[in-house]
Amino acid sequence: MQKKHLFFLLIPLVFLMASVSLSISSDNSTKELAAKEGFIGADTCKGCHIAQYETYKSTVHSKKHVKGPASQDACETCHGPGAKHVEKGGGRGVDIFAFNKKTDPGAKTAKCLACHEVMKDQAFWNSSRHKIEDVSCDDCHSPHRGGDKLLKAEKSEVCYQCHRDIKAMVNKQSHHPIKEGKVACVNCHNPHGELNDKMLKEASINDLCYKCHAEKRGPYLNEHPPVEENCDNCHNPHGSNHTRMLTQRVPALCEQCHENGGSMGGSPFTHFSTSAPGIATANQSNHMYGRACLNCHPSIHGSNGLKSANGCSFRE
Amino acid sequence: MHFAFISNSIIMALRSDYFVWTLKLLTVFIKQPLRFRGADMMESVTKTDVINAQNGRPILSPRRCRMTFKMPGILFFILLLAACPVIVHAESTYTEPSTGMEVVFVKGGCYEMGDSVGDGDSNERPVHEVCVNDFYMGKYDVTNEQFRKFRPDHNSGKFEGLSLNDDKQPVVNVSWYEAVDFAKWLSQKTGQTYRLPTEAEWEYAARAGAKTKYFWGNNPDDACKYANVADMSAKKRWKAWTSFYCDDKFLVSSPVGSFQPNQFGLYDMLGNVWQWVEDVYSSSAYNRLPKNNPVYEGSGEFRGERGGGWSNGPLGVRVSHRVSLTPEFATHALGFRLVRVK
Numbered sequence: 001m002q003k004k005h006l007f008f009l010l011i012p013l014v015f016l017m018a019s020v021s022l023s024i025s026s027d028n029s030t031k032e033l034a035a036k037e038g039f040i041g042a043d044t045c046k047g048c049h050i051a052q053y054e055t056y057k058s059t060v061h062s063k064k065h066v067k068g069p070a071s072q073d074a075c076e077t078c079h080g081p082g083a084k085h086v087e088k089g090g091g092r093g094v095d096i097f098a099f100n101k102k103t104d105p106g107a108k109t110a111k112c113l114a115c116h117e118v119m120k121d122q123a124f125w126n127s128s129r130h131k132i133e134d135v136s137c138d139d140c141h142s143p144h145r146g147g148d149k150l151l152k153a154e155k156s157e158v159c160y161q162c163h164r165d166i167k168a169m170v171n172k173q174s175h176h177p178i179k180e181g182k183v184a185c186v187n188c189h190n191p192h193g194e195l196n197d198k199m200l201k202e203a204s205i206n207d208l209c210y211k212c213h214a215e216k217r218g219p220y221l222n223e224h225p226p227v228e229e230n231c232d233n234c235h236n237p238h239g240s241n242h243t244r245m246l247t248q249r250v251p252a253l254c255e256q257c258h259e260n261g262g263s264m265g266g267s268p269f270t271h272f273s274t275s276a277p278g279i280a281t282a283n284q285s286n287h288m289y290g291r292a293c294l295n296c297h298p299s300i301h302g303s304n305g306l307k308s309a310n311g312c313s314f315r316e
Numbered sequence: 317m318h319f320a321f322i323s324n325s326i327i328m329a330l331r332s333d334y335f336v337w338t339l340k341l342l343t344v345f346i347k348q349p350l351r352f353r354g355a356d357m358m359e360s361v362t363k364t365d366v367i368n369a370q371n372g373r374p375i376l377s378p379r380r381c382r383m384t385f386k387m388p389g390i391l392f393f394i395l396l397l398a399a400c401p402v403i404v405h406a407e408s409t410y411t412e413p414s415t416g417m418e419v420v421f422v423k424g425g426c427y428e429m430g431d432s433v434g435d436g437d438s439n440e441r442p443v444h445e446v447c448v449n450d451f452y453m454g455k456y457d458v459t460n461e462q463f464r465k466f467r468p469d470h471n472s473g474k475f476e477g478l479s480l481n482d483d484k485q486p487v488v489n490v491s492w493y494e495a496v497d498f499a500k501w502l503s504q505k506t507g508q509t510y511r512l513p514t515e516a517e518w519e520y521a522a523r524a525g526a527k528t529k530y531f532w533g534n535n536p537d538d539a540c541k542y543a544n545v546a547d548m549s550a551k552k553r554w555k556a557w558t559s560f561y562c563d564d565k566f567l568v569s570s571p572v573g574s575f576q577p578n579q580f581g582l583y584d585m586l587g588n589v590w591q592w593v594e595d596v597y598s599s600s601a602y603n604r605l606p607k608n609n610p611v612y613e614g615s616g617e618f619r620g621e622r623g624g625g626w627s628n629g630p631l632g633v634r635v636s637h638r639v640s641l642t643p644e645f646a647t648h649a650l651g652f653r654l655v656r657v658k
Contacts, residue, residue: 039556040556041556044556044557047627047647047648048647048648076640083556083557083558084631086557086627086628086629087546087558087626087628087629087630087631087632088437088628088629088631088639089590089621089628089632089637089639089649090630090639090641091628091639091641092618092641094437
């Protein structure tokens with residue numbers, strides 16, 4: 001084929017491509033317009049809701065480079081199209097999506113998940129206890145409040161809104177430094193859902209504890225079986241009135257397993273007694289008092305020392 | 317002077333006790349000298365006659381009224397009747413001297429409260445009969461000038477550069493509490509009882525006898541004669557707004573009384589600015605409040621406001637439309653008017 005003929009063939013091809021691309025773009029703009037029907041823009045919202053607008057402006061959602069409301073339709077990204085609401089003169093929940101107690105929690109959460117679903121933390125939201133219990137994002141977060149993670153209150157205080165029993169435990173004399181602000185509920189739990197029990201961040205309680213208390217992990221030559229099994233056997237992680245967040249006072253705690261006649265060589269009360277087993281006598285060692293068992297067994301989580309002749313361990 | 321105002325005055329005159337007493341006195345006065353043979357009829361001007369008069373039918377039907385007058389008597393009779401609207405108008409309006417606030421007498425009565433047309437929101441239903449006592453209602457919304465007599469530093473502000481703070485514009489950016497404080501202040505100052513209208517009083521006054529969507533009928537295109545609303549001129553500036561298809565010439569709030577009044581002689585009952593009412597808002601109030609002088613003062617987070625404003629379209633500017641806001645809320649299209657208890 002001659003070059004001249006090729007040129008004449010190309011011209012209609014170019015026109016064809018141009019018209020196809022035009023029709024596609026016009027179709028898109030029509031769709032966009034249709035999708036935007038009923039939207040009025042944040043400037044109108046601001047007219048009445050200036051306080052909410054100002055607080056929203058101070059949050060990450062208002063930053064244009066973040067894929068959030070500001071890069072979409074600002075207020076109406078979450079609250080839905082507002083034209084009817086404006087026409088009717090407003091009012092809470094009047095032809096507008098309001099995040100109040102009467103609104104379906106699932107619908108409220110869906111608004112947030114429209115953007116946040118892809119985040120790693122939210123992966124197990126649908127199977128979480130919070131979702132099952134009809135908790136929604138706005139119970140803890142508010143896009144109209146600044147602060148860390150747009151939380152409605154300071155860190156664990158958000159959790160205490162519902163978990164008041166835990167708040168009571170945390171205020172006991174022996175507690176994790178939650179109220180001191182050094183750790184928070186979210187250090188152990190993922191409120192957005194996990195596959196683990198109690199929405200814990202690790203598969204087992206021990207794994208979770210070892211993240212901070214690595215020295216208790218072992219492995220040890222002499223292992224203390226309940227430690228290996230579950231830290232909760234002896235400790236209450238939310239707080240206790242006994243030292244070291246123990247569930248009971250020592251030696252009562254130890255006696256749960258090391259009872260009289262037990263396999264571990266008898267009760268601590270008979271451990272130092274020269275009289276008959278189980279009878280406290282004047283000869284009972286003063287070591288039994290004060291720190292009790294831990295006076296002689298300080299490495300209660302496990303030890304690497306040799307056992308004594310009578311099988312005693314955890315002494316180093 | 318508007319035609320509506322004249323016709324309204326005549327209707328008010330016909331509704332008034334004064335009219336009936338005028339007829340009665342007239343009867344006594346002219347009975348003997350004019351040999352007025354229809355005197356008995358005059359004694360029996362009934363409610364039916366008044367309703368007839370309201371509906372445009374002659375109160376003195378030829379069949380019932382067979383009177384013989386001499387010429388001077390007829391002239392005197394006509395003169396006295398013609399004076400009726402003026403006298404009644406003078407009697408039924410009152411200007412509070414310290415603020416210049418005018419109130420209009422609204423004779424109590426019963427009416428169908430709620431969404432009488434059937435296109436309103438669920439909180440406007442069920443339509444139910446409500447009766448209210450006589451009261452005086454602010455002829456206009458409280459203006460900036462009047463409010464500044466109470467709180468001299470009040471500034472109604474601007475909306476996108478357009479002033480809302482002129483003396484004759486209605487006061488806006490006032491919370492429910494500020495409105496109540498103004499009423500208390502005025503009551504203390506005058507020794508009379510001023511307060512916000514109840515929802516029932518407000519709707520009775522706004523309807524002025526109408527059973528339609530707006531007090532002027534059901535046609536939204538007539539809005540711009542009677543109310544300052546979101547109109548075509550507003551639409552040019554704020555394209556996303558839903559507006560009435562007419563032009564009222566005002567972008568934001570207008571000076572009070574710029575539009576035609578309703579049949580009770582009240583201006584801006586719809587449009588211009590929203591008006592706070594006394595009631596605590598309850599969406600289910602229509603199901604549980606008494607028939608006579610209902611007002612809900614139970615527990616609740618919100619207070620009601622009525623009437624629609626200059627930024628609202630056809631769905632918002634309706635006589636039965638109800639909106640609730642927290643009492644602390646204040647915005648560019650929310651003001652109030654007061655009632656004076658008789």
